Amino acid sequence: MSEESSGTDHSAAASVLGYxxxxxxxxxxxxxxxxxxxxxxxxxxxxxxxxxxxxxxxxELKQLKLHVSTLRNLTDAxxxxxxxxxxxxxxxxxxxxxGPVLTLITNSSAxxxxxxxxxxxxxxxxxxxLTLLESTARDSKSKETKAARTQFLKLTPSDRSTFVGxxxxxxxxxxxxxxxxxxxxxxRPGAPTxxxxxxxxxxxxxxxxxxxxxxxxxxxxxxxxxxxxALEGIRDRFTRDNLPSLVDANDIDLDATAQRHEGRxxxxxxxxxxxxxxxxxxxxxxxxxxxxxxxxxxxxxLVDYDELDKFSERLVDEWERAxxxxxxxxxxxxxxxxxxxxxxxxxxxxxxxxxxxxxKFDEPFHAxxxxxxxxxxxxxxxxPEFEQHLSKLLLQDA
Numbered sequence: 001m002s003e004e005s006s007g008t009d010h011s012a013a014a015s016v017l018g019y020x021x022x023x024x025x026x027x028x029x030x031x032x033x034x035x036x037x038x039x040x041x042x043x044x045x046x047x048x049x050x051x052x053x054x055x056x057x058x059x060e061l062k063q064l065k066l067h068v069s070t071l072r073n074l075t076d077a078x079x080x081x082x083x084x085x086x087x088x089x090x091x092x093x094x095x096x097x098x099g100p101v102l103t104l105i106t107n108s109s110a111x112x113x114x115x116x117x118x119x120x121x122x123x124x125x126x127x128x129x130l131t132l133l134e135s136t137a138r139d140s141k142s143k144e145t146k147a148a149r150t151q152f153l154k155l156t157p158s159d160r161s162t163f164v165g166x167x168x169x170x171x172x173x174x175x176x177x178x179x180x181x182x183x184x185x186x187x188r189p190g191a192p193t194x195x196x197x198x199x200x201x202x203x204x205x206x207x208x209x210x211x212x213x214x215x216x217x218x219x220x221x222x223x224x225x226x227x228x229x230a231l232e233g234i235r236d237r238f239t240r241d242n243l244p245s246l247v248d249a250n251d252i253d254l255d256a257t258a259q260r261h262e263g264r265x266x267x268x269x270x271x272x273x274x275x276x277x278x279x280x281x282x283x284x285x286x287x288x289x290x291x292x293x294x295x296x297x298x299x300x301x302l303v304d305y306d307e308l309d310k311f312s313e314r315l316v317d318e319w320e321r322a323x324x325x326x327x328x329x330x331x332x333x334x335x336x337x338x339x340x341x342x343x344x345x346x347x348x349x350x351x352x353x354x355x356x357x358x359x360k361f362d363e364p365f366h367a368x369x370x371x372x373x374x375x376x377x378x379x380x381x382x383x384p385e386f387e388q389h390l391s392k393l394l395l396q397d398a
C-alpha cells in the first residue's frame with residue numbers, strides 16, 4: 001500500500017502516507033461508481049486494501065501502491081508486482097475463473113512492453129503479460145520476490161493463465177494530492193458554492209470516522225447508497241434553515257478550559273445552585289463548544305452577528321417567561337435550599353428546550369452554551385436572587 005520500507009525515518013512516514021492514501025482512495029472509489037453501480041459496498045482491510053463486495057462476496061480486490069519520494073517504473077521484476085501477486089495468490093484460488101477482479105493501483109508507470117503495460121484496462125494483451133511474468137518468475141535472481149515467483153510457478157499453466165486474466169493494472173493513478181483534487185471535483189456539483197471548503201472538510205471528517213471504524217473492525221462495509229445519504233445530509237446543513245456543526249466535543253481540552261473559566265460569572269451562577277461536579281463540567285463544555293462554534297460560523301460567513309444577537313434575544317425571552325414562573329411558584333419565605341432547588345430545576349428545564357438558532361439545527365449544546373454566555377454577563381440567571389448573590393461577589397472582588 002505504500003513505498004517499501006528502507007529502515008529510515010522517511011520510510012515510516014511513507015507507510016503512514018500509504019494508509020492515508022488507502023482511506024482517502026476509498027471515498028474516491030465510491031464517488032466514481034455512484035452512478036455506475038449504486039448497489040455495491042466497499043470494505044477496507046477485510047478482503048484486501050480496498051474491495052468491492054455484493055451480499056458479502058468480494059467482486060473486486062484492489063491493492064494500492066503509493067510512492068512518495070521517487071516514482072519507479074513497473075518492470076516485470078518489480079517488488080510491487082510480485083508482492084501484489086503473492087497477496088492475491090494467498091487470498092484464494094488463483095485459478096478460479098469466477099474469482100474477483102484484481103486491480104493494482106499505483107502512481108508508478110508501467111514501462112513500455114512490460115507485463116503491467118499489457119494488463120491495463122485498454123489495449124490488453126493477457127497472453128503477452130503471462131509470458132513475461134513466467135519468464136521473470138523463472139529467471140529473476142531477486143531474493144525479495146523469490147517466494148512469490150516460486151508460488152506463481154507452482155500454479156498449473158491453466159491456473160496461471162486464468163489468474164493473470166483477472167488482473168488489471170491502473171498505473172499513473174492519482175497520488176494523495178490528486179485524490180483530494182478529484183474528490184473535490186466530483187463533489188462540487190450540487191454542493192454549497194460559497195462554503196464549499198467547509199462542506200468538503202465535513203465530508204472528509206465523516207469519511208475519516210467511517211474508514212477508521214472499518215479499519216478497526218467496529219463496522220463492516222459501507223455502501224454507495226449509505227455514502228450518498230451521508231453526503232446529502234452534510235449538504236443539507238448548509239440550507240437557510242440549518243447549519244453545520246463544526247466543533248466536536250473531542251476538540252476541547254476540558255481540564256484546561258475549566259481552569260481558565262474558574263472565575264467566570266456563569267460558573268459562579270452554577271456554584272450558587274450547588275450543582276454536581278459533572279453538571280458543572282458539562283456546562284463549561286457547552287459554553288466553550290458554543291463559543292468555538294459561533295466563531296467558526298462567523299469565520300466562514302454562515303451566520304452574522306445580527307443573527308446571533310436575535311437568537312440571544314429569543315433565549316432571554318424564553319428565560320424571562322420560565323424564570324418568572326419559577327419565582328411565582330415559590331412560597332413566601334422559601335428557604336435558600338428551596339430556591340437553589342428551583343434554580344436547578346429551571347436550569348434543567350431550559351436545557352431541554354428545543355429552541356435553536358435555526359429550525360433544523362438540532363445540536364442542543366449551542367443553545368445551552370449561549371445561555372451560559374448570557375449568564376456570564378448577568379442577562380439571565382438561575383437562582384431566584386442571582387443578582388443579589390453576584391453583586392455581593394463583585395463587591396468582594398472590588
